[in-house]
Amino acid sequence: MLSFSPLKPVSLFSSQYNFPHPAYTITTMKKVIRRALILLVALALVLGGAFFALKTLFPDLELTPQTITNITGQIDKISQQNKASKHIISHDTTIRRTTADGQTINLYGKVYAPSNYQRLKLPVMILAHGYNSNADFADSLAPKVAEQGYVVYAFDFYGGSTNSRSGDRDMLDMSIQTEKADLEAVLAHWHQQTYVDTGHIYLTGISHGGLISTMVAAAHPKDVRALILLAPAYNVPDLVKDGYQKLGFTSEDQIPPSVTYENRTIGRRYVLDALHYDPTADQKAYTGPVLIIHGTADELVPYSYSEAAVKNFAHAQLVPLEGTGHTADAQAISSALPQLAAFLLQN
Template sequence: MPDTKVKTVNIQRKQTTLVGQLYYHADGRQHPTIIFCPGLGEDVSFVAGYAQQLAASGYTVYTFDFSGGSITGWSTGSTLEMSIFTEADDLRRVVRVLRQRPEVDASQLYLAGESQGGAVAAMVANDLNQQIAGLLLLYPAFIIPDDARKHYQDIDAIPEKIPHAFMAVGRAYYEPLLNYDIYAHLFDFTRPVLIIHGEADRVVPISYSRRAARYYAQATLRPIPGAGHGFYGRNEQVAIQLMLAFLSQSQSNL
């Protein structure tokens, strides 16, 4: 079992401070690295269980709070200014900085995320393609643009402040989604993709992940029977084992 350590690593993006936790190893060597993104309204504590177990299996793992992504996170920024596009900018900055760190094997850098964090990870992987070795997506929220269009048919109908996910978001969240096709921003990513999705998910139906899997050159969709939007207990352990098997196979093919 590797000797795993954790330290706070903050990253600056313009006027924003992104606060994160780096899980690393005492051996001083570079390890395959996973950047794990929490979902909307979540902070790093929501993905800490995944980070701890992946790190215990030999990976460097970085988790961070998106700017404005929750009311409990430590990163600066307003929830009223947050969107999947600002979160994508946050993640691109994190990738640039993490690639230079001594604990990180930049040739084996993976993006992971749950719900909205999974959708954002997918968007950024599509843009960075050759810098990212693979994607691990837990119930990714590819429903977000459809959900926006269901609530608002035109920009003028969007309020300045909208209750959403136990907090308030602003026009900036919904306005750019009305004409956005998220699936058009997936298929340039050619590396391996693992999608894990609960078959009983009522927040993001598994049909969204089934569709996404058809866009990727190398996608594996692993449904979890009976699981909803979020994995707990046995389902969380199933997801971790699926991720570890995927990572092992992906590295053997590098």
């Protein structure tokens, strides 16, 4: 955080990168289709009581009550998505939360969704922006995701940037814990909507937003279907500890109301919360599916942090973007689209 610059908006689903993407080879597409067929055949056989036949056809498939639930859930999800309009609408939606000291915060956000989304039960993808960014990063990304049958919500963290429409533009009251509370309020809001497939709510975080998404998923594992993380900033605690030492602090009592380090100013609260946070614990706590996409040449959030994280998560996949830094462009990200599409199909 202390040395972050905003991750520039990436257009994973720009007009030139619609699903199915040219990066999909025929072999890849066959694999994805085969997985979908397995889901359909498995459900038919299970409902027909043909357990033995299913195990004979797919001996590597571990058939448990949870497997059956996942299969039926995926088919319901796809069925609803197939009914979604291709006409995408967007509108502002503000989510209110109350802080521990009684302050009311109005989190500004924007919904992107098929025009008939409130008559269906569609999956939801919540987008969490990076440090000193805001929801506008999703303007090109979100409509393309919505075209695939998702309700997409991007919002401004309170104090998340100098342009935050949720408040605290000096960013001095913000910390990883306040942003966690923001995202928890957003997650709770979407779980309360009757037109949402609450079994398929995804947290998608970029950089600092990836760290916050991990914190929330660990605290509410049953409410988060899966994590999709782009260059998650798991190095934040190390950066803060490094700055703490270089600034000569020997006691937390010495930390002033605001701290300037490497041309960035943060509040005392941010420093304290980061000093006492260990991402490893939350990585181990969340046992759901995780997809991490990260540039191997990232100097702001080193790729090694994602390499370590994928070993801590119970079910994680790391997709390297060879030679790409923290500022990712659409061409580099496009190489990860086959894995992203397969991940969403499976989860």
